[in-house]
Amino acid sequence: MATLTRPRPRRSVPIRLLAVVGAMLVVVVVSQVASHLGTPTSPPAPAPVVVDPLRPAIDDLDAGGINVAGADAGSDAGTATDHGVSDVARIKADIEFWSGRVARDHDDFISSNRWGISEIELARATGDLSAFLRAEAAFDTTLARDPHNDAALGYKGSVLVSLHRFVDAAALARTILGRHPSDPVALATLGDASLELGDLPAARDAYAGANDVARSAATLGRLGHLAFISGDAAGALRATTAALALADSEGAEGERAAFYHYQLADVLISTGDRVGARKQYAAALTADPGSFLAHSGLARVAAANGDFDEAIRQLSAAIAIVPQPEFLARRGDLFTMRAAAGDAKLAADDYATVEAIAKLAGEAAGVYDRTLALYLANHGLDPARAVALAGAELTFRKDVYGYDADAWALLAAGRPADAESMMSRALAFGTRDAKLLYHAGMIANALGQSDRARTLLRESLALDPSFDPLQVARARATLATLR
Amino acid sequence: MRSPRKLIGGLGLLAVAGTVAAIGAGPLLVSGADHLDSPLVKIDARVDITDVYAWRTSASTTTLAVNVNPLTAPADTKGARFRQTALYEIKVDTTGDAVADIAYRIKFSNLTRFSDGTNTQTFTVKRAIGAAARRTEWTGTTVAVGRTSRYGGTNRIAAVAGGGIAFAGPRDDPFFFDLVGFKHLKSRVLAGRQDLGTANDVTNCALADDDASARLLSCFTGSDTFAGTNVSSIVLKLPNAKLGGTGHSVGIWATTAIQTKSGWQRIDRMGRPAINTVFNITDGEKDLSNLVNPADDRSTMKDTTVAVLNALSAVVVHAGATGYTPAQINAIANTLLPDTLRIRLGSTAGFLNGRKPADDVINAEFSLVTNGALTSDGVNANDKAFLSAFPYLAAPH
Numbered sequence: 001m002a003t004l005t006r007p008r009p010r011r012s013v014p015i016r017l018l019a020v021v022g023a024m025l026v027v028v029v030v031s032q033v034a035s036h037l038g039t040p041t042s043p044p045a046p047a048p049v050v051v052d053p054l055r056p057a058i059d060d061l062d063a064g065g066i067n068v069a070g071a072d073a074g075s076d077a078g079t080a081t082d083h084g085v086s087d088v089a090r091i092k093a094d095i096e097f098w099s100g101r102v103a104r105d106h107d108d109f110i111s112s113n114r115w116g117i118s119e120i121e122l123a124r125a126t127g128d129l130s131a132f133l134r135a136e137a138a139f140d141t142t143l144a145r146d147p148h149n150d151a152a153l154g155y156k157g158s159v160l161v162s163l164h165r166f167v168d169a170a171a172l173a174r175t176i177l178g179r180h181p182s183d184p185v186a187l188a189t190l191g192d193a194s195l196e197l198g199d200l201p202a203a204r205d206a207y208a209g210a211n212d213v214a215r216s217a218a219t220l221g222r223l224g225h226l227a228f229i230s231g232d233a234a235g236a237l238r239a240t241t242a243a244l245a246l247a248d249s250e251g252a253e254g255e256r257a258a259f260y261h262y263q264l265a266d267v268l269i270s271t272g273d274r275v276g277a278r279k280q281y282a283a284a285l286t287a288d289p290g291s292f293l294a295h296s297g298l299a300r301v302a303a304a305n306g307d308f309d310e311a312i313r314q315l316s317a318a319i320a321i322v323p324q325p326e327f328l329a330r331r332g333d334l335f336t337m338r339a340a341a342g343d344a345k346l347a348a349d350d351y352a353t354v355e356a357i358a359k360l361a362g363e364a365a366g367v368y369d370r371t372l373a374l375y376l377a378n379h380g381l382d383p384a385r386a387v388a389l390a391g392a393e394l395t396f397r398k399d400v401y402g403y404d405a406d407a408w409a410l411l412a413a414g415r416p417a418d419a420e421s422m423m424s425r426a427l428a429f430g431t432r433d434a435k436l437l438y439h440a441g442m443i444a445n446a447l448g449q450s451d452r453a454r455t456l457l458r459e460s461l462a463l464d465p466s467f468d469p470l471q472v473a474r475a476r477a478t479l480a481t482l483r
Numbered sequence: 484m485r486s487p488r489k490l491i492g493g494l495g496l497l498a499v500a501g502t503v504a505a506i507g508a509g510p511l512l513v514s515g516a517d518h519l520d521s522p523l524v525k526i527d528a529r530v531d532i533t534d535v536y537a538w539r540t541s542a543s544t545t546t547l548a549v550n551v552n553p554l555t556a557p558a559d560t561k562g563a564r565f566r567q568t569a570l571y572e573i574k575v576d577t578t579g580d581a582v583a584d585i586a587y588r589i590k591f592s593n594l595t596r597f598s599d600g601t602n603t604q605t606f607t608v609k610r611a612i613g614a615a616a617r618r619t620e621w622t623g624t625t626v627a628v629g630r631t632s633r634y635g636g637t638n639r640i641a642a643v644a645g646g647g648i649a650f651a652g653p654r655d656d657p658f659f660f661d662l663v664g665f666k667h668l669k670s671r672v673l674a675g676r677q678d679l680g681t682a683n684d685v686t687n688c689a690l691a692d693d694d695a696s697a698r699l700l701s702c703f704t705g706s707d708t709f710a711g712t713n714v715s716s717i718v719l720k721l722p723n724a725k726l727g728g729t730g731h732s733v734g735i736w737a738t739t740a741i742q743t744k745s746g747w748q749r750i751d752r753m754g755r756p757a758i759n760t761v762f763n764i765t766d767g768e769k770d771l772s773n774l775v776n777p778a779d780d781r782s783t784m785k786d787t788t789v790a791v792l793n794a795l796s797a798v799v800v801h802a803g804a805t806g807y808t809p810a811q812i813n814a815i816a817n818t819l820l821p822d823t824l825r826i827r828l829g830s831t832a833g834f835l836n837g838r839k840p841a842d843d844v845i846n847a848e849f850s851l852v853t854n855g856a857l858t859s860d861g862v863n864a865n866d867k868a869f870l871s872a873f874p875y876l877a878a879p880h
Binding site: 090098105117120146158161162185196217222251252256266293401 | 525561
């Protein structure tokens with residue numbers, strides 16, 4: 001567990017920020033106490049007895065045989081009601097059930113593994129990273145008794161990816177694969193970690209292996225993400241569309257179902273299809289009304305359409321679920337751009353919260369290094385710190401966005417030549433991402449390469465003018481000076 | 484879903500006063516999504532078979548049950564269901580060659596979800612015979628159509644054409660077994676340990692499984708790993724005449740397959756309880772035995788089965804009891820393989836003749852594979868009483 005750096009009280013920190021931070025702390029502390037290993041837990045409340053009013057107790061059969069055309073429909077879609085609302089409640093009940101069994105018998109590896117998986121689900125559904133730490137503790141409970149428990153090792157690897165411990169995750173996955181070369185969980189984890197570390201060939205091999213042995217939405221979605229990073233937008237669209245269809249037949253619900261809609265939406269919007277993206281973000285929100293990702297996606301669409309009120313409303317919904325620094329920074333930008341009465345103060349509050357979160361995270365603040373570097377560079381704040389943060393992360397995480405963040409921070413620090421050197425490495429990945437093209441264009445402009453800057457900025461805006469409202473406005477303004 | 488917005492409103496004052504004090508409690512963590520974490524790769528529990536049952540329910544009827552969705556926690560049972568792009572089959576060999584002669588095929592469709600999180604599905608049962616029964620395909624004569632029973636609701640039962648009734652839905656897991664204790668036993672046997680020791684030896688159990696002092700029985704606690712958990716069950720009560728005839732011995736097993744572009748892909752197969760758990764050592768072996776058919780079992784599984792039986796026999800001898808001869812081990816392996824649940828239709832005998840939900844199959848298998856030296860895992864009954872009437876399996880937790 002990380003120790004915490006106690007921040008100095010800041011007079012400029014607004015009351016609202018303190019309220020947000022306080023609420024987050026309460027959430028974290030309460031959830032840590034609730035599933036503490038040694039805490040005896042009460043059994044889940046009995047389920048209500050509900051009699052289905054729609055059908056008689058006995059379904060009579062037409063003895064002559066029944067035409068069952070349609071009975072083999074290939075979808076798990078149902079007549080939906082308001083499912084999804086209780087997903088977090090269900091996950092918390094699972095956590096109580098499995099952690100309670102572990103409390104009674106620490107040797108019960110089945111329960112400790114399932115407890116860990118439930119914590120991962122909670123972290124994904126709520127954005128509460130402390131659940132990942134509890135997941136790690138649960139898997140470590142299994143591993144303390146059985147260091148070779150591959151299920152625990154495999155899922156622990158996925159937790160390490162989520163905690164940005166990519167090098168550890170890859171090493172752990174390779175340990176499992178040494179014994180079981182086709183373990184799909186380990187292959188997926190190795191792929192995830194390799195992708196984040198910038199080793200695309202390793203990611204490709206691992207994902208292909210996982211897809212061979214366990215073709216599923218989870219493997220196709222990963223291949224889709226890899227295709228996008230590799231610059232194959234058409235392949236990304238195919239794979240994420242297929243992943244969504246497969247997720248449906250796999251019976252994915254709640255956060256899991258929402259994820260595949262969200263992922264497809266991200267590919268669509270990154271290729272300029274805001275209408276298609278909006279539909280998928282909305283579908284994600286229907287599948288999981290608590291999907292903060294879906295809210296953030298809808299905000300992105302609204303902002304690109306110039307509807308700042310709606311964008312702010314959607315981001316506020318996301319922030320109410322989980323106050324991610326990215327959401328706060330984006331909302332601050334939208335307040336700045338809307339410039340209605342009081343918006344300047346609201347923007348300042350959001351910006352202050354971004355930094356406070358990173359500070360409060362203590363040693364775990366590494367999770368936010370890249371986010372913070374980009375935030376500082378985007379807002380002309382403390383360029384030396386932005387360069388230090390991005391550069392430190394780049395020492396081990398050499399992915400496309402690592403080079404990009406470093407380049408953007410270097411430009412903010414007034415080092416466009418160094419920035420270009422880093423940006424060329426980012427562009428070498430081939431990723432078709434408007435943000436990268438924008439950064440490259442602004443770097444070219446700073447170097448006086450007007451033609452190149454014009455081309456890159458035009459390309460960026462043509463590809464996806466939704467990537468960041470404030471930066472898109474800057475791209476347009478810069479382009480205007482180049483005409 | 485917790486409501487941070489309400490928390491923020493309600494706790495605002497507390498937060499202002501308490502932020503500095505609370506900071507010492509631990510790191511503040513919200514997700515820093517500079518990358519998007521993909522969901523876990525998981526096997527689909529809906530096509531993961533836990534157990535197969537076949538038992539006499541009257542002089543002229545036999546009930547067959549196959550369970551999936553292992554270790555479903557109560558909160559998850561509400562939403563538990565069958566996979567609609569899957570084919571569930573119960574195969575029957577009536578000629579003793581481990582090749583299916585009759586197949587009951589079940590598919591699910593028309594999922595309806597309710598606002599309380601429960602659901603129902605339509606189930607359709609087809610019956611195929613002869614060569615068609617051997618294949619994995621959605622063919623045959625439709626003999627039943629019904630709806631699954633809703634969690635917490637009334638049991639819904641569909642009639643089967645030609646006699647019989649059918650049920651599908653959530654049930655208490657009827658299996659009872661100290662799987663945690665067994666896993667240590669197996670690991671310790673495979674590590675070469677031979678001292679039996681005694682159950683509930685906490686100190687010895689705490690040793691690593693490959694520790695030279697580790698004893699085989701010390702981790703058995705009498706705790707039923709499956710207590711309090713649920714499964715999704717398919718239960719068919721059928722006239723013996725539809726299964727080969729009263730007095731006839733048949734072999735029963737279940738399979739699951741999922742729909743892919745290139746056809747049905749086998750996911751799981753099971754006959755007798757715990758055969759895969761006990762006799763296959765590596766994940767690869769377990770996967771292989773799921774993929775092949777019973778007729779292939781002796782060629783794919785017999786070596787590991789004999790190896791495990793030899794190891795257990797050595798343990799028995801080490802404990803001063805009488806082990807099996809190689810010829811006996813060969814005979815036992817040939818009894819256990821092919822892995823089909825053999826039952827003489829209409830016979831009142833219990834496991835190894837068929838399998839009743841209440842049969843303590845683990846005790847029976849322990850006794851069989853150790854020549855009577857080990858007779859119990861310490862868990863001798865299910866955590867819930869079985870029903871006296873169809874579908875016999877207890878309501879879910």
